[in-house]
Amino acid sequence: MVQTCDVLLTGGVVVTMDDDRRIIENGAVAVQGNRIAAVGPVRDMAGWKAQRVVLCEGHVVIPGLIDTHNHLFQVAGRGLGDGMALWEWLEKFMLPLAGGITPGEALAAVRVAALESLSSGTTTIIDNHYAPNDVQTSLQVAGVLHDMGLRGAIARGVFGPFTNVARDNHLNPMLFRNTVAQELDNMRACLNEWRSDRVAIWPSPVNVIYNDQDLVHGLVEMAREFGVPWQTHCSEAQSDPEIYQEAYGLRPFVWMQQQGLLGRDATFAHAIWLDDQEVEITGSAACGIAHNPMSNEYLASGAMRLRDLRSAGASIGMGADGAAGHLMDMFQIMRQMVYVQRLHTLNPESTRAAEAFELATRGGAEMAGIDAGCLVPGKLADIAVVSLQGAHMTPCVDPVASLVYCASGRDVSLTMVDGRIAYEQGQAQFVDHEKIMSDARQYCKDLIQRLNINVPGRFV
Structure with a gap:
């Protein structure tokens, strides 16, 4: 037949x-x-x-490989910010870049990063885009993924009011310029205006550690209203839970559980420094976690408790994570996932190639809520x-x-x-490959020169 x-x-x-x-x-x-x-x-x-x-x-x-956490615009600063841990990297390099990048520069970087992803076998990207994050630019970033033929979501990152945690850790105040109400209005506008059968918009408080708690609440409620997941950073640096506890009196995942914010729709980038209670909380709620081994290594952030979190019931995918990961290459990320887990546990049986491949395919699909993998x-x-x-x-x-x-x-x-x-x-096949490369070279060169971002000496 x-x-x-x-x-x-x-x-x-x-x-x-x-x-x-x-x-x-x-x-x-x-x-x-x-x-x-x-x-x-x-x-x-x-x-x-x-x-x-x-x-x-x-x-x-x-x-097709599934990248569950990225910042495509950060490719504009690829190779810079070397030799710093997370908070210093944010203060001195990434957030100054984010505060100064123009829409044209960001879109040029997004296009070349998406092109690298596509050419490397990635079919789905969850892009945590936060700079510039005005409504028009956010929708244009979603359009880049759609026009290139990719699947995924723009987890539109927002900063909201300038919190005490952000101030005390010297983060760029230019990014924390909107009230909670303004941020929620802008997010609603994005969700209402965007239409695509392959690319979604997700609400994203940039980082639970330094976002306003009312903003986090409002964005999660909006995600549930529109029936989409939400994503945030949490407990990436070793100091994050202690910073949060000092500011609010309890650890971040405990607060989110008490507020009813955890569930299958909640996805977290990194989630490295969880204690036993938080591992159980996260797993029992079947939360999603984007494991970013290359950026965790580059910033010396730590190793995620992969085995404990999977055993507890969390859904795990893997991510390239922008400039701190350098490459949009999920094969490299799979490899590093195995190596970092074995080095961290001193146990060659802690994970194997098959598990890494599963997280980059089926695991990512489950976490992102797509019928693929x-x-x-x-x-x-x-x-x-x-x-x-x-x-x-x-x-x-x-x-x-x-x-x-x-x-x-x-x-x-x-x-x-x-x-x-x-x-x-x-x-x-659907975009001008050579123009994307040419534009990225020129736009990103202009950005680094204009912002006078320090390029360290090649050798020490």
Whole structure:
């Protein structure tokens, strides 16, 4: 019996990430519309006829990778801010950059970061965009993801009033310029105006530690009103819980639990410095956590309690996390997740490549609330094709281990989102690839020069 589909990816090693975690050595994936129609060995897919056949011999076909926390605009300062811990990095580098960046500069950085993500096999990005965060720029950032063909959300970060915590830690007062009411009005405007079937708007208090508590409340209530998740930073630096407790009398996750703010719709970036009570609180509420191992290493923030949080019931994804992570490459992030957990626990069995790959696919999909993350009939057709032909990928005995320990985003030859090929053989398909690169070089150079951001000497 002949069956028809739009695209047939055939002849590759198919890592399905289905419930049985099947790996099909000579497999095929049929795509019809924006959904996966069939998956199986090539011999069983002989009856499928496609408008476009993509030959995948010498490649691995995988679910599209899911980046659950990023700051795409921060790519404007990539490579800068070296040698600082989080609070100093915010005070001296990132928040001055955020306070001075123009919409044009931010959009140029967002475009090139999104392009890097897409070309590296990422199909979904949760972009915590907070500068500039006026309504128009926020909607334009969402438009960048949509126009490039990506899936995801703009977790629109807001600062609100200048709190005592922000003041005492010398954060940029220019960013804390709006009242709670003004911030809520702007967020509502974004939620009301934006329309897309692939890219959403999420409310995002930038950081529970230094956001006004009424603002956090209002944004969570608005997220629930509109039926979308919300995201914030919390307990990234070792001092964060103590700072919060000194200001408010209790630890941040305890406060959020008491206020009824935790649940499956709550997603947290980092969540490193949780005590046992907070781990239990977070897990029992089935909260989502974006694990950002590369930025945690770069800023010397610490290692997340991965095993404890997963055992408690938290949903874990992984994120690139902007300038502190440097690369929009989820393969590098998977690798670093394994390494940092083993180094932190001094236990080589603390995690394995398969768990890292799961968090970058199924785990991210669960956390972000999207119907993807595995190659299963009926799921959204978000797919990446990765070459095995480089010397660094040879031999490939265990495809998942090779992907996690050996591959990089440069090995991706094709990225499909929502059933459409958005990147293939070095070129984005829906945007001007070269113009994006050229604009980013010029805009970001102008920004660094104008703000007089200190570039340290190359050698010490």
